[in-house]
Amino acid sequence: MSGAIGEPNALAMLFFFVFIAASLGITWFAARRTKTTEDFYAAGRSVTAVQNGLALAGDYMSAASFLGIAGLVALSGFDGLIYSIGFLVGWPVVLCLIAEPLRNLGRYTFADVVAFRLQQRPVRVASAFGGLAVIAFYLIAQMVGAGNLIRLLFGLSYEMAVIIVGAVMLAYVLFGGMLATTWVQIVKAVLLMSGAALLALMVLAQYAFNPLALFADAAATFGPSVLAPGRLVSDPIDAISLGIALMFGTAGLPHILMRFYTVPDARTARVSVAYATAAIGLFYLFTFILGFGAMVIVGQDAIRAIDAGGNMAAPLLAEAVGGQAFLGFIAAVAFATILAVVAGLTLAGAAALSHDIWVSVVRRGHADGGEQLLVARGATILLAIVSILLGIAFKGQNVAYMVGLAFAIAASANFPALLLSMFWKPFTTRGAVASIVVGTASALLLIYFSPTIQVDLLKHTSALVPLRNPGIISIPLSFVVGIVVSLAMPEAEAAAKFAATERQLHLGEEA
């Protein structure tokens, strides 16, 4: 097969510039409506349930989902589907435990909730630290992914691609704030869903619209083992560790949590999760078709020849079934996907830096609206520069591994403190800080001493920690530390405020 991947593709460029122009138009429109901090961080709390559902899906479905999972399925069959499923099962947790209380208790960041009845400054510093750690690793993954993809899809240099993503994203967030970011997510989610659906339909058209015929063809060509679990999950404890990190990490991702502040009330937050899960689940079902479709129609050797990790499986499939034009469209969708996720992450990071650190800690809550907006925009510029530098510095890192790291820290650092602060009366300031610090540190240390770093990267013969994913140790550890420290050093004031917290958690702000 003669692929056009890696050559500058005029149609891909055209689709891409149309997307950039449309999204900058949205930004221009949003900028005129972004005047207060409420507008900048929370889109004036005017987003509807369907809109927020799509925007959550847009924030969550990164290029790793689209290209990475399709590639994994194409190269290893059933094993790739384990990721599809793991990324979805966190959403019931977000809905049942986090979304509505978060909307009722906070204003802009998840630290608002953790600090609600605790001492503001230590909790804000710790939460911002945990949140920024997650954002940093997630950003690195997206930027590195962007650089590689765009180099492969458009033939641009890696550094150039990273700079373009950083600059366009900066324009969205800086001028359009949360309103522009939300609409970019919505457009991206619709493009990604329709692109994946169209691609799946074109594949299924060759099999009389029967997915089982496609799977059977895959089994006939590459052996029945492609429909069965293979080598990916060899150690069950490690697999469960990854699984719970994915499950509870979703409920600790700052850019996902921040979206719940953009809706008017808790009910809208709740319903938006249902829409988001419907969209994300449907998308992951498409990845079954895309993965096996690429395996059969493109062929495993052709996919590996372009990129050993399989990341180009979906674009190659698009070219095989729809020609140059469809390849261009899918390539532009992949680029848009990364841009949108990076914008969401940057906004969440800017909120942590300006709202939590500058306004609440440095200025002790005494900063007027103009100053808050100025600091938020300054933080946005800073984060854009940092993300470009990180993207260039971490060139060549494994993207899936960085995303795994971000989820592990989110599940270990943010999720336990968030849950305990809302539902466990004896929780204290010291307990919260200890839980966040121990959660972050243990996740980072366990990863550093894991076989992934020690054996794969540093080429040592053995690793101190047998686990590749720290979740099964670091998540319970963070809970235990938070509980033990709180019980050992009770805080009367925090316990006294629990009744008021519970009222607002259920009844909302006006209670």
Added chain:
Amino acid sequence: MSSPSSSNHAALETLAAARWRIGLGLTAAMTAIYVVFILLIAYGKGFLGRLLAPGLSIGIALGVLVILAAWALILVYVRWANDHYDREVAVIRGGRR
């Protein structure tokens, strides 16, 4: 704002406990389903590889079922909250005014 009456406070406590029970119960259900799926992948490779129909292994069928289960759990919670929880919240708010 008047101070909440004791019956009002009791109603809120009951509602909070109910929400916590349902939220935790559904989370536990999702965790259990997913962990069983992972354990089957680790220990039941042969079982999951068995074909129910040409092209349809038990593993793929169960994988789709896990996604459907996540949808079902979300539907259960949203229906409970839209019908029961929101009504109780309105009653507690109204009772206080």
